[in-house]
Amino acid sequence: MAQVVRSTAAEIEFLLSTLLDEWQDVTELADQWPTLDTAEKEDFQLEWTLTEERFERMRGIASLDLTATQRARYCELLKLVAQNRPVLESLLRV
Amino acid sequence: MVGEDHLISELLRSGHEATPAEVGRILSRMATAPLDVRLVRVPGYLRGQPYGGRTLQRRDQSAFVHLVKRVRYDRQWAEDTTMADYLEDLRRAVRQPDAHLLIYARHGEHHAGVIADTDLAVPVGRRGELALPNLLVVNSWERRATRTGYQFFAMDKVGIPGDARWLK
Numbered sequence: 610m611a612q613v614v615r616s617t618a619a620e621i622e623f624l625l626s627t628l629l630d631e632w633q634d635v636t637e638l639a640d641q642w643p644t645l646d647t648a649e650k651e652d653f654q655l656e657w658t659l660t661e662e663r664f665e666r667m668r669g670i671a672s673l674d675l676t677a678t679q680r681a682r683y684c685e686l687l688k689l690v691a692q693n694r695p696v697l698e699s700l701l702r703v
Numbered sequence: 704m705v706g707e708d709h710l711i712s713e714l715l716r717s718g719h720e721a722t723p724a725e726v727g728r729i730l731s732r733m734a735t736a737p738l739d740v741r742l743v744r745v746p747g748y749l750r751g752q753p754y755g756g757r758t759l760q761r762r763d764q765s766a767f768v769h770l771v772k773r774v775r776y777d778r779q780w781a782e783d784t785t786m787a788d789y790l791e792d793l794r795r796a797v798r799q800p801d802a803h804l805l806i807y808a809r810h811g812e813h814h815a816g817v818i819a820d821t822d823l824a825v826p827v828g829r830r831g832e833l834a835l836p837n838l839l840v841v842n843s844w845e846r847r848a849t850r851t852g853y854q855f856f857a858m859d860k861v862g863i864p865g866d867a868r869w870l871k
Contacts, residue, residue, distance in 0.1 A: 623833075627776065630748035637747055647810035648765070648843060648850060649743045654809070655841060655851055655862040659777060662856050 621675070624667040625682045631660045632686065635693040635700075642700060654701055664690070707732065711806045711813040711844045714868065721870045726804060729815050729870070732847075733840065734797045738766035738790055739848035749776065755785065766790075769851055778833040779854040780825070788829060793840045793852040796824035807867035813844040816863055821854050837861075 638653065671683050705713045710728060714721055721729075743765045752759045754771045770789050773780045780789060796802060796819035803818040821830070821838045835854035839861055843850045855861055 623778075631746070634746045634748060638744075641744060645744060646741070647812055648739065648741065648846065650810055651812070651814070651841075651843070652743065652765070652769075652851055655839075656772075656853060658855055658862040659853060 618676075621667075621670060621679055624663055624670070625679065625686060628660065628663055628667060628686050629682070629689065632689045632693055635697050639696045639700060642703070650700075650703065657697075657701065708845070711815060712808070714806060714870075715808055715813070726870050729806070730797055730804065730817070733815055733817060733842045733849070734794050736842055736847060736849045738769070738786065738793075739843065739846060739850050740764045740766050741846075743768055765850070769853075773853060774831065777853065778831040779835060780831050781829050782831075784829055789852070790849070792825045792829065793838075793849055796838045796840050796852070799823050802871070803869060804871040805863060805867045805869045807864050809864055812846075814841055814850070815844060816841045816867070818858075818861070825854075839863075 642650070667683070667686070671680075675683060707728065710725060714725065741764070742762045745759050745761055745763050745768055749759050749768065749772060750761055752771055752775055754767075754775060757767065759768065759771055766786060766789075770780075770784070770786055773789065774782060774784050780792075797817045799817075799819040801820070805816045805818070807814055807816070817840045819838050819840070821834055821836055824838050825834065835856045837856070837858065838852065838854050840852040841850045841863075842848070
């Protein structure tokens with residue numbers, strides 16, 4: 610099995626950093642969406658699945674113990690996701 | 704016989720069951736396709752990332768963007784994986800006898816996708832620390848190029864349209 614299962618501080622840091630990066634990028638992506646080539650749109654729609662998989666993993670971890678700093682960043686992530694989810698859904702539907 | 708370039712559109716349009724020969728033609732074309740090198744948008748979090756002696760620009764070659772994302776960001780492939788290595792692994796996935804094959808249309812273009820076991824496609828030494836069990840390879844039929852290849856965990860999350868046709 611290729612999956613490496615771990616929920617260390619390093620993994621939590623990886624998940625929080627990548628998820629914050631990706632969800633922050635949604636705003637700029639939405640602005641540029643009308644000018645993008647069909648292949649670029651296809652790429653995004655195919656690959657966003659990785660972000661959702663990471664988000665699910667993070668939610669699972671967050672139901673357990675997080676440090677105060679990790680909890681604060683996770684709350685920031687949840688806020689960002691709630692804010693950008695509607696525009697993201699519109700991009701995935703196009 | 705339907706021409707090579709219209710094979711997928713005709714299969715989707717007619718709904719007829721793909722013959723073994725048609726499946727073979729699709730897989731054969733996928734197994735020899737190059738990576739797409741057209742310029743694409745680079746996500747903000749990847750811009751400026753150096754890799755293999757190059758640095759990702761605001762827009763960059765699709766193949767290079769995917770390679771850097773897979774290695775540096777998703778950590779699915781090991782550090783120092785080259786473009787040739789990445790392409791070789793994707794082609795190995797396409798050649799797996801037990802791989803699944805699907806076709807679909809989106810944005811007015813036609814695509815063929817293969818889902819294979821990562822373990823059988825990517826050599827152990829080339830797997831990243833966050834390698835995942837399944838590998839998806841997507842070919843843009845009209846562009847005659849491999850658009851992307853990435854590893855994923857759950858089949859129900861993979862980003863292919865719900866009306867994709869599974870041929871194998």
